[in-house]
Amino acid sequence: MAEQRAVVYGAGKISRGFLGNLLADAGFAMTFVDVDARIVGLLADRKQYHIHILGAPEKDSLVTNVTAVTADDAATRTLLVEAAVAFVSVGGANLASVAKTIAPALCNRFVSTREPLNIVVCENWRAAAATLRDAIALELADDDRRIFDEVIGIAESTILRSGIAGTKKQLEADPLAVQAQDYWDLPVDGDALVGGLPEIPGVSPIAGFSTALERKMYTYNCGNALISYLGWLRGHELLSQAANDAVLADLIDEVYKETCETMVKRHGYDRDDQRDYAMRSLAKFRDETIVDPLYRQTADPIRKLGREDRLVGAGLAALDEGVSADAIAVGIAAALRHRNPADPSAVRLAELIDERGEGGALASITGLAEDHPLVVLALAKLPEVDALAKA
Numbered sequence: 001m002a003e004q005r006a007v008v009y010g011a012g013k014i015s016r017g018f019l020g021n022l023l024a025d026a027g028f029a030m031t032f033v034d035v036d037a038r039i040v041g042l043l044a045d046r047k048q049y050h051i052h053i054l055g056a057p058e059k060d061s062l063v064t065n066v067t068a069v070t071a072d073d074a075a076t077r078t079l080l081v082e083a084a085v086a087f088v089s090v091g092g093a094n095l096a097s098v099a100k101t102i103a104p105a106l107c108n109r110f111v112s113t114r115e116p117l118n119i120v121v122c123e124n125w126r127a128a129a130a131t132l133r134d135a136i137a138l139e140l141a142d143d144d145r146r147i148f149d150e151v152i153g154i155a156e157s158t159i160l161r162s163g164i165a166g167t168k169k170q171l172e173a174d175p176l177a178v179q180a181q182d183y184w185d186l187p188v189d190g191d192a193l194v195g196g197l198p199e200i201p202g203v204s205p206i207a208g209f210s211t212a213l214e215r216k217m218y219t220y221n222c223g224n225a226l227i228s229y230l231g232w233l234r235g236h237e238l239l240s241q242a243a244n245d246a247v248l249a250d251l252i253d254e255v256y257k258e259t260c261e262t263m264v265k266r267h268g269y270d271r272d273d274q275r276d277y278a279m280r281s282l283a284k285f286r287d288e289t290i291v292d293p294l295y296r297q298t299a300d301p302i303r304k305l306g307r308e309d310r311l312v313g314a315g316l317a318a319l320d321e322g323v324s325a326d327a328i329a330v331g332i333a334a335a336l337r338h339r340n341p342a343d344p345s346a347v348r349l350a351e352l353i354d355e356r357g358e359g360g361a362l363a364s365i366t367g368l369a370e371d372h373p374l375v376v377l378a379l380a381k382l383p384e385v386d387a388l389a390k391a
């Protein structure tokens with residue numbers, strides 16, 4: 001059988017450290033598309049890179065048979081003609097821009113084939129598949145849009161593996177090296193697929209997936225964000241240190257109670273199943289073999305304070321369901337206190353707070369009124385956050 005090719009939009013930590021791992025193990029040749037010319041140049045020259053599996057070095061691998069092109073390269077236009085599957089992991093805020101690269105490539109594909117193709121979207125971003133589908137549709141003329149609607153599946157997934165930059169030593173040996181959690185499943189929205197996915201062990205189409213990404217963002221990433229922003233304020237460097245900090249234990253327990261109750265009420269998840277799901281995430285955060293720096297977890301606080309993102313989104317959902325959002329609000333307050341001169345988003349957050357105060361900044365980031373109950377609640381938690389930072 002001819003070699004199957006996958007196109008992976010984004011060549012960052014998840015694309016190389018997770019998608020590339022599963023696809024290489026399944027025997028795929030891969031083309032990565034990225035806006036970062038340095039990464040693209042390295043991939044195109046070296047055609048391989050190392051993945052280091054945290055806590056399980058026997059599962060480390062050398063991914064081969066890869067190449068890459070920059071997103072503005074004319075070569076991207078023909079990439080999807082023979083692709084068997086595509087993945088996107090570029091950061092949710094970049095979905096509109098990647099759509100501009102994907103749309104012409106789909107038009108070229110339609111000239112030679114109307115065979116179905118699925119694009120799996122791998123982002124921590126609410127309604128990521130709909131966002132990408134709408135953005136691609138905007139780029140297409142009517143005839144192509146009709147074909148697009150018929151033969152192109154765009155399916156969400158939940159990424160539960162952590163992808164982490166290589167250590168200094170690993171990067172000296174291979175500038176493309178990534179570290180990844182020892183986790184191998186990528187659940188995908190099976191109902192959104194057209195014609196099914198090629199066989200890729202670990203990539204599992206799931207029926208009834210519609211609320212899975214929100215569940216992950218508002219349970220797993222909400223807990224993670226509270227732990228990470230408070231952990232940073234308390235001087236920790238790693239996620240596992242923050243998640244094992246006894247001073248934070250009660251609050252962590254509370255935030256999971258709130259988010260679990262919210263998900264049970266909002267989507268009808270079984271209470272025990274939801275609790276197990278939540279506790280699996282906490283066990284992961286506490287796992288010391290997963291050496292995950294808090295600067296990655298806390299990066300881009302403005303995005304993470306977004307109205308539909310892990311903290312404010314979860315807080316609004318809790319209030320809608322009549323559930324307490326007190327602990328979630330502590331997480332929001334801790335994010336407002338986040339300062340990191342090396343992170344442009346944190347610098348911008350500090351400027352916004354200087355200009356408008358915490359309430360004004362949160363209102364302008366979320367679009368909520370300054371007197372919205374969640375904004376008021378979050379501001380009321382600032383003294384608690386300040387006390388926890390010093391405790």
Ligand SMILES: NC(=O)c1ccc[n+]([C@@H]2O[C@H](COP(=O)([O-])OP(=O)(O)OC[C@H]3O[C@@H](n4cnc5c(N)ncnc54)[C@H](O)[C@@H]3O)[C@@H](O)[C@H]2O)c1
Nearest residue numbers: 010012013014034035090091094097098123124159162163
């Ligand atoms: N790293 C993790 O552990 C992890 C886990 C779960 C979910 N996620 C989510 O996965 C997504 C990717 O995360 P990551 O950690 O791999 O980020 P990353 O920054 O390492 O990689 C993103 C890559 O996308 C590229 N990119 C940006 N705009 C692009 C465009 N228009 N076209 C092509 N490439 C573009 C960037 O240059 C970068 O190389 C995010 O939504 C993140 O929230 C990450």
Ligand SMILES: O=P(O)(O)OC[C@@H](O)[C@@H](O)[C@H](O)[C@H](O)CO
Nearest residue numbers: 124159160161162221224296297
């Ligand atoms: O990727 P972000 O920036 O949205 O969030 C940082 C981490 O919390 C996140 O990458 C988790 O590690 C990930 O969601 C694990 O599934």
